[in-house]
Amino acid sequence: MNEQISALMDGELALDAHDSTRLDPIFSAMKTGGESAESWATYHLIGDVMRGNPMFKPDFQQRMMQRLEKEATVLAPHASKKAIHHDDKNHKGLKMPAKWSIAASVAAVAFVGWMALQLPSQNIANITANEIAQNVPAEYLVAHQASASGNAAFYVQPASYSESAR
Amino acid sequence: MLRSFSTCALSLSFTLAFADQPTENEVWAVLQNAAQAAHSQNYQGVFTYQSGSSTKSVQIVHANQPHGEYARILVLDGSPREILSHGEDVIIYRSQDEKVIIEKRHRQNTFPALLPLDIDTLKAAYKARWGGIERIGGRDGQIVFLDSRDRYRYGYKFWADREYGLLLRSIMLNLHNEALEQITFNQLTFFNVTNMDWFHPNISRDKKYCMESTEPANKLMNQPAWTVTSLPVGFRKLEQSTHTMPGKSVPITHIIYSDGLAAVSLFVEPINKGIRPKIGHWVMGATHIHAGVSNNHQIMVVGEVPEATTIQIASAVRFNQ
Numbered sequence: 150m151n152e153q154i155s156a157l158m159d160g161e162l163a164l165d166a167h168d169s170t171r172l173d174p175i176f177s178a179m180k181t182g183g184e185s186a187e188s189w190a191t192y193h194l195i196g197d198v199m200r201g202n203p204m205f206k207p208d209f210q211q212r213m214m215q216r217l218e219k220e221a222t223v224l225a226p227h228a229s230k231k232a233i234h235h236d237d238k239n240h241k242g243l244k245m246p247a248k249w250s251i252a253a254s255v256a257a258v259a260f261v262g263w264m265a266l267q268l269p270s271q272n273i274a275n276i277t278a279n280e281i282a283q284n285v286p287a288e289y290l291v292a293h294q295a296s297a298s299g300n301a302a303f304y305v306q307p308a309s310y311s312e313s314a315r
Numbered sequence: 316m317l318r319s320f321s322t323c324a325l326s327l328s329f330t331l332a333f334a335d336q337p338t339e340n341e342v343w344a345v346l347q348n349a350a351q352a353a354h355s356q357n358y359q360g361v362f363t364y365q366s367g368s369s370t371k372s373v374q375i376v377h378a379n380q381p382h383g384e385y386a387r388i389l390v391l392d393g394s395p396r397e398i399l400s401h402g403e404d405v406i407i408y409r410s411q412d413e414k415v416i417i418e419k420r421h422r423q424n425t426f427p428a429l430l431p432l433d434i435d436t437l438k439a440a441y442k443a444r445w446g447g448i449e450r451i452g453g454r455d456g457q458i459v460f461l462d463s464r465d466r467y468r469y470g471y472k473f474w475a476d477r478e479y480g481l482l483l484r485s486i487m488l489n490l491h492n493e494a495l496e497q498i499t500f501n502q503l504t505f506f507n508v509t510n511m512d513w514f515h516p517n518i519s520r521d522k523k524y525c526m527e528s529t530e531p532a533n534k535l536m537n538q539p540a541w542t543v544t545s546l547p548v549g550f551r552k553l554e555q556s557t558h559t560m561p562g563k564s565v566p567i568t569h570i571i572y573s574d575g576l577a578a579v580s581l582f583v584e585p586i587n588k589g590i591r592p593k594i595g596h597w598v599m600g601a602t603h604i605h606a607g608v609s610n611n612h613q614i615m616v617v618g619e620v621p622e623a624t625t626i627q628i629a630s631a632v633r634f635n636q
Contacts, residue, residue: 191368288560293580293617297571
């Protein structure tokens with residue numbers, strides 16, 4: 150199954166619009182979570198690391214939600230701005246809109262991040278071996294494994310490695 | 316015959332001696348025996364290789380014959396891979412789509428022959444520690460820890476068969492004592508070789524065969540304009556060669572260093588005009604890759620070692636003025 154997930158990511162599975170019988174078992178396996186879903190996530194993480202994409206920490210969502218919860222809910226920002234003019238000593242009030250905009254920008258980043266994470270699953274075939282090979286020094290890894298490395302070289306072939314080694 | 320007798324006698328003496336806590340020398344002797352057994356014994360079995368979320372089952376048959384050592388290794392999970400080795404020669408058969416790719420390599424230290432035959436070479440960098448007896452796959456395993464003396468390599472935990480010496484299990488531990496890579500025999504039998512019928516690749520004959528086009532690596536022709544100073548303790552140069560890599564016009568100097576267990580590759584090449592050098596760090600399982608630039612050269616270090624080791628080796632390259 151892992152092999153198929155890896156092949157799917159690399160665009161090696163023949164994607165026939167009229168015949169989804171090869172893909173359906175993979176998708177349903179990944180949807181049920183467990184090892185398949187984990188493999189899917191791990192392979193993408195490897196790909197991200199190899200391509201040098203910035204990554205969120207594992208607890209990003211949690212921390213994001215915590216930050217949002219701490220933010221005061223501003224239902225009418227204009228009203229609060231007016232309040233600041235009226236009361237210059239209220240520094241708390243002054244900070245509030247600024248804070249809100251930070252949270253908003255984080256939310257925007259989160260949205261972009263979410264979009265970026267969604268993209269691979271839609272455009273799997275577009276991630277070519279070249280993209281990966283250009284960033285990770287795969288040719289050096291292959292040369293190392295061919296002459297120096299121990300177990301990993303024999304038994305493990307990450308999706309991108311087998312691609313670039315072709 | 317004599318050799319196998321002495322091996323038996325040796326392991327017997329351990330079993331008796333280890334009623335008390337064994338001395339460090341005795342612990343080293345367990346590893347020496349394990350290194351020997353991987354080459355001298357006849358065995359077959361199935362082991363599991365685990366690194367990160369990747370797991371592979373591997374079948375191995377190993378025979379020590381008058382004409383040398385023969386082994387057939389078959390990767391049972393994922394894409395079919397078969398490895399046949401005779402002495403120093405290793406041939407890998409890989410099925411891919413409609414063809415079989417054949418690749419030649421030199422013998423490497425792979426499980427269960429992980430340990431160097433000259434165990435003394437490990438003593439500068441590792442400390443051996445006794446860990447007791449534990450049952451692995453129905454056999455008694457003598458546990459030995461190899462702790463790194465510094466932060467430039469990973470540690471190991473080995474289980475060596477009490478009777479035959481062979482490694483039953485091996486775990487590579489990072490600096491926080493977490494497993495990076497684990498290999499365990501699930502099934503193991505020692506046998507007497509009667510025939511060699513098993514020593515052939517079991518690949519379909521109606522597929523096309525093609526040899527992996529590997530550029531011949533030349534022994535170094537001219538002395539490079541740089542030297543390597545101050546390696547981490549225990550690392551020695553094993554091999555130096557020049558490669559021509561696909562898509563590169565200049566030959567790359569490739570040096571392999573090893574401390575007896577961990578291997579590191581150093582690649583140095585002049586940077587061509589118009590080519591953007593790579594800078595950065597990558598991690599894949601236990602393998603670290605460090606890319607840097609020095610004196611208009613691309614320095615690349617790849618190895619199953621901590622990040623600090625790759626940085627140290629990269630910065631040990633000194634250019635002659």
